[in-house]
Amino acid sequence: MAVKVQIPTPMRPHTGNLPTVDVSAATAGEALRELCKLHPAMEQRLFDNGQLRRFVNIFINDEDIRYLENLDTKIKDSDDLAIIPAVAGG
Template sequence: MPLVRIPTPLRPHAGGNDSAQAEGSTVGEVLNALTSAYPDLRSRLFDGEDLRRFVNVYVNNEDIRFLEDLDTPVAAADEVSIIPAVAGG
């Protein structure tokens, strides 16, 4: 099962976990499975069916926007990372 890396600000909405395994053969399926397990996470990642514009998702180290977005295929050994923009400084 692909591993999803959850960023620090979203961990309180994912049972405190820094990563979780979720079933699916595309990024969209994996994130749907994850947000079924943690419904609180859904509204933070999605606006309806689309990812929120300040949420970026990577498969391994590649931005899914230049792959196939939520349809990007993922294999069991792949890592899906949710990357928020870091504001401070």
């Protein structure tokens, strides 16, 4: 499935300044792994020992994947996947 991954502005130096990265994936986790293949600097920023870091939130079409099936959440063609820093609000 073709999916657009949104990169938060302060992290764009690690994606060649691209605001979005197009990948092909069946799940949220796969999409992030594909992103990291294309832009290896993102790997250690998103993951710690294979686990998504504590202050990274992932949304598929504006829904937090923790309310879906986490990294196993299925992706449909043309879905949007947004990487959102969690330290906001309150």
